[in-house]
Amino acid sequence: MLVQADSISKDYPAGRGREVITVLNDITLQVGEGEFVSIVGPSGSGKSTLLYCLGGLERVSAGTVSLTGIDLTQLRAAAIAKLRRDQVGFIFQSCNLIPALDVRENVELQARLAGREVSKREIDAVLLDVGLEGLHEARPERLSGGQQQRVAVARALLSRPRILFADEPTGALDAVAGAGVMGLLRRVADGRRSVVVVTHDPEAAARTDRVLVLRGGQLHRELIRPSARQVFEAVERAA
Amino acid sequence: MIGRLVLGDLRRSLGWWVGGVLVAVVAAFALTIPATLIDTAIPVTGVRSLALLAIAGTVIAFTVTSVVIVMTSTTRAIVRARSDSFALWQIAGVLPRQVAEINIVEILVVGMVGGVLGGSVGAAFSPLLVDLALGSLPDLGSPAAHLGLVGSSIAVVGVIALVGLSGIPAALSASRVPPLQQLSGQESVLRTVNTRGVTGNEKRIPWARVVLTVALALLAFQLLGGLPRSVDTGGSGALLIGPVLVTITTLLGWRALGWVSGAWSGVVIYRWSPSFYVARAAVARTPQGAAAITPFFVAIGLPSTLLAGNAVASSATGDPATAPLGGIALILGGPVLLGAAGGGAALLLRSFRRRYESSVLHGIGAPRATTILQVAWEVVIVVVTAALVAAAVTILTVMSEFAVLTPSHPLTVVYLDARPLLTVTGLCSLVAALFSAPAVARNGRRSHR
Numbered sequence: 001m002l003v004q005a006d007s008i009s010k011d012y013p014a015g016r017g018r019e020v021i022t023v024l025n026d027i028t029l030q031v032g033e034g035e036f037v038s039i040v041g042p043s044g045s046g047k048s049t050l051l052y053c054l055g056g057l058e059r060v061s062a063g064t065v066s067l068t069g070i071d072l073t074q075l076r077a078a079a080i081a082k083l084r085r086d087q088v089g090f091i092f093q094s095c096n097l098i099p100a101l102d103v104r105e106n107v108e109l110q111a112r113l114a115g116r117e118v119s120k121r122e123i124d125a126v127l128l129d130v131g132l133e134g135l136h137e138a139r140p141e142r143l144s145g146g147q148q149q150r151v152a153v154a155r156a157l158l159s160r161p162r163i164l165f166a167d168e169p170t171g172a173l174d175a176v177a178g179a180g181v182m183g184l185l186r187r188v189a190d191g192r193r194s195v196v197v198v199t200h201d202p203e204a205a206a207r208t209d210r211v212l213v214l215r216g217g218q219l220h221r222e223l224i225r226p227s228a229r230q231v232f233e234a235v236e237r238a239a
Numbered sequence: 240m241i242g243r244l245v246l247g248d249l250r251r252s253l254g255w256w257v258g259g260v261l262v263a264v265v266a267a268f269a270l271t272i273p274a275t276l277i278d279t280a281i282p283v284t285g286v287r288s289l290a291l292l293a294i295a296g297t298v299i300a301f302t303v304t305s306v307v308i309v310m311t312s313t314t315r316a317i318v319r320a321r322s323d324s325f326a327l328w329q330i331a332g333v334l335p336r337q338v339a340e341i342n343i344v345e346i347l348v349v350g351m352v353g354g355v356l357g358g359s360v361g362a363a364f365s366p367l368l369v370d371l372a373l374g375s376l377p378d379l380g381s382p383a384a385h386l387g388l389v390g391s392s393i394a395v396v397g398v399i400a401l402v403g404l405s406g407i408p409a410a411l412s413a414s415r416v417p418p419l420q421q422l423s424g425q426e427s428v429l430r431t432v433n434t435r436g437v438t439g440n441e442k443r444i445p446w447a448r449v450v451l452t453v454a455l456a457l458l459a460f461q462l463l464g465g466l467p468r469s470v471d472t473g474g475s476g477a478l479l480i481g482p483v484l485v486t487i488t489t490l491l492g493w494r495a496l497g498w499v500s501g502a503w504s505g506v507v508i509y510r511w512s513p514s515f516y517v518a519r520a521a522v523a524r525t526p527q528g529a530a531a532i533t534p535f536f537v538a539i540g541l542p543s544t545l546l547a548g549n550a551v552a553s554s555a556t557g558d559p560a561t562a563p564l565g566g567i568a569l570i571l572g573g574p575v576l577l578g579a580a581g582g583g584a585a586l587l588l589r590s591f592r593r594r595y596e597s598s599v600l601h602g603i604g605a606p607r608a609t610t611i612l613q614v615a616w617e618v619v620i621v622v623v624t625a626a627l628v629a630a631a632v633t634i635l636t637v638m639s640e641f642a643v644l645t646p647s648h649p650l651t652v653v654y655l656d657a658r659p660l661l662t663v664t665g666l667c668s669l670v671a672a673l674f675s676a677p678a679v680a681r682n683g684r685r686s687h688r
Contacts, residue, residue: 057602078606085604098599100520100528105509110603112513139524155603 001066002163002194003031003054008063010049010217023049025217026063031163031196036189038205039198040231041214042239047198048167050214054196055088055165056080068162085114089156093168096152097140103127103151104136110159118158130154130184146177153184164188166197170204182207202231213238244333245344252324254591255317256349258584259402262313263353264360265580266306267398269573271361273298274390275369276569283382290379298570301482301541303401305574308489309534309581310405314346316530316588318409325416335414342410343403350402358395362386368572375565408447452490459483463639467647470555477552481544481636485537488632493529497522500532500624514609517596518616522624527592528617531585535625535667538578542571543633543660550656551640555648579667582625583674586618590678614678618671626664633660 010024023046031037031054039047052058053065056072065072068087072080084090089110097106107126108118127133130150140148149169156164166185170178182197182204189195189209197208205211206228213221213231215238223230249256273295280291318325325338333341369384462469462476462483469476501523509516521528546567597610637653644651 078608081601081604081606083604084602085606088604090602092602096599098517098520098596100524101517105516105520108509109513109517112509112516113600113603113605113609159603 001030002033002035002068003029003196004064004066005029005054006064008053008060008065010046010053010058011061023217024053024060027217027219028063029212029219031194033162033194034189034192035210036186036195036208037197037210037212038208039196039212039214040200040202040205040235041220042235043200045214045238046217047200047214051165051167051196051198055090056084057090085110085159087162089159089161089164091149091152091156091164091166091169093171094145094148097148099140102137102139103132103143106140106151107154107158110155114159116159122158126154126158129157131180144177145172146174146180149173149177149181150184153181153188157188161193163194163196166195168198168200170199170201175203178204200235202228202235205231215239244328245341245348248324248341249345249348252321255321255588256345258587259310259313259317259346259349260353260356261584261587262309262577262581263350263398263402264357265573265577266302266310266401267354267357267395268361268365269302269306269357269577270299270394270397271358271365271386271391272369272569272573273302274361274394275365275384275386278386278390279366279369279373279382279384283380287379287382291382294566294569297478298573300479301570302573302577304482304486305537305541305577306398306401307405308486308537309577310402311408312489312530312533313581313584314406314409315412316527316585318342318413319526319530320588320592321413322416325413329416338416339410339414342413343406346406346410347399347403350399350406353402354395354398357398358391361394362391369569372565372569448490448492452487455483455487455490459487463643466552466640466643467555470552470644470648477548477640478545480640481548481633482541484632484636485540485544485629488540488628489533489537493526493533496532496536496624496628497524497529499628500529500620503624503627504620512612512616513605514612515616517600518613518620521596521613522617522620527589528621531582531589531621531671532625532628534578534581534585535622535671536578536628538575538582538667539625539660539663540629540632541574541578542567542663543629544636545571546659547633547654547656548636548640550654551637551644551651554654555644555651557650575663575666579663579670582621582667583670586621586671586674587677589617590614590675593678611679614675618668618675622664622668622671625667626660629660629664630657 006028007026008024009022009026011020011022014021027050039050041047049058053060054067056067060073067083070083075083098109101109104123107123111118123136124133127136130153132147132150132154135143135147140151143151164185169181169185173181178201185195185197186207197204199205206226209225211223211226211231211234212219213223213234220238221234223234226234276291276295276298280288280295283291328338329335366384366386373379373381373384459480462480466476466480501519504519504523507515507519523529593614600610634655637655641651641653
């Protein structure tokens with residue numbers, strides 16, 4: 001399994017003199033190689049927190065998380081960062097690109113951080129792949145939301161991650177642009193890389209192989225290749 | 240309604256204005272130096288009084304120029320950083336004109352707070368500093384320096400007026416924030432530039448800046464033209480040429496200075512150090528990153544050009560190229576301190592906005608060291624760029640004075656001493672490191688939400 005979470009919980013301090021807030025409670029899940037998994041649920045159900053815990057951006061309060069067979073709970077922050085840099089790609093709803101860098105520089109950033117040589121031909125190919133050919137020198141503020149997400153996908157593709165985590169990648173996009181991004185993520189998964197995506201959009205979730213429905217920080221249901229209608233009803237019930 | 244908005248906004252955005260208050264405090268302190276000189280000159284009679292007043296006049300000229308340059312740069316940086324708020328105000332129904340008014344009032348409040356604080360510190364310490372400085376100028380007879388309430392009050396009022404005037408361009412910029420583009424994350428007129436480095440609103444020709452540049456260029460030519468006569472009569476032309484060239488350079492704006500930073504820092508390529516590369520891009524391509532260069536350049540450029548230019552002019556008459564330390568400190572201490580404080584304030588503002596970049600880098604697996612290194616590299620790039628531009632302007636000052644003086648004064652020599660430049664660059668580096676520390680401290684608290 002590429003991702004293995006065993007009985008993980010996540011608490012946050014609630015404030016002075018008050019008890020903690022439990023955001024995730026006893027969740028166990030696995031993600032295999034080449035799997036395309038989505039996490040859905042009502043607002044505040046812990047979707048993004050779960051994604052960050054799985055990707056090593058947040059530490060769990062209890063339980064264990066393994067990424068590519070390595071137990072994250074036993075690693076120091078620097079080692080987790082290195083693992084994320086070498087094995088993981090992240091795409092956020094916004095907050096994806098460095099404003100001062102152009103498209104080409106943003107795309108090669110993660111690979112550069114890993115100390116990997118990146119040729120112009122590789123960059124051209126990956127930008128062509130995500131439909132951004134000719135925009136090498138454009139700065140992020142000149143791009144639409146959908147184009148910015150494509151740059152983030154291109155960056156993730158170029159860094160050759162074994163698993164890609166995406167937090168609401170279509171949240172700020174219109175239906176057409178969102179479908180385009182989900183199509184790209186599907187192609188990533190088809191290339192034997194795993195993709196875990198958090199979304200509130202039933203249409204987007206219906207494009208994935210497996211849908212995990214969260215409710216109150218717990219894994220409520222698991223749907224295999226559901227329709228958008230089934231995802232919608234599952235989330236409605238969870239709410 | 241405007242009053243409530245101003246008070247509420249000042250409370251909420253206190254952090255942003257800290258830099259502005261800091262610059263205003265230093266500005267007020269710097270202005271109490273000439274105020275002390277004037278107060279000291281009044282009871283003294285004859286030539287010594289005139290000499291003290293002449294020094295005070297020179298100090299005022301340099302300090303006022305520095306306050307205007309540094310405060311304009313600082314208020315612009317603050318307004319750029321707060322563009323989202325101004326867009327939201329407009330969405331909520333505040334008129335663009337009112338946005339400008341609110342900003343002016345806030346800038347005046349900043350000037351008042353800083354002015355009173357700096358004026359109080361100046362009232363306590365300026366007489367001591369002036370006493371020390373005058374001690375190294377025996378020709379003036381070491382009069383007892385003092386600063387009365389009227390003198391310090393004039394300094395405070397002067398600072399408030401200067402801060403208000405310097406804030407006008409920034410306030411007008413705030414009123415021109417296009418709300419929808421700003422809030423939808425599209426190209427912001429104030430915050431960003433497109434691939435060619437030009438934004439919609441900034442495509443307009445900045446006429447005020449053009450006129451000022453032309454006027455200062457004419458003044459520089461006039462000073463240079465009159466230099467041969469000036470060195471014979473002991474005039475102050477040589478003292479002013481360098482500072483005028485420094486002022487002209489600051490009018491070129493952040494893009495020109497950003498271009499210089501991008502040009503020299505291009506020697507380090509992406510694959511050698513991604514953290515350097517990101518730092519380089521941030522300084523060279525964004526107004527927030529480049530905002531600190533101008534004040535640091537003023538801090539380094541003023542003493543460097545003034546001393547070098549004065550030395551060349553002195554050599555024309557066969558005098559030794561030396562200047563009394565106390566006199567230099569009196570004339571340049573305030574402007575140098577002001578430039579350093581302005582640079583520090585700009586870096587402090589930049590550190591407030593660094594959270595986003597740190598989040599992106601953290602998300603793609605950059606270790607904490609990378610983001611800390613990025614901060615360190617930005618400090619290096621900003622200070623070295625300021626020093627390089629100051630060195631270029633110093634060379635320009637020296638060479639142009641040499642070219643003008645040589646035909647009539649064959650004894651003239653090219654005088655280049657790197658020590659003033661290196662000393663102030665060291666001071667600016669310390670200030671820059673100090674004011675970038677919050678960015679390093681914040682680095683551990685990142686959020687992707």
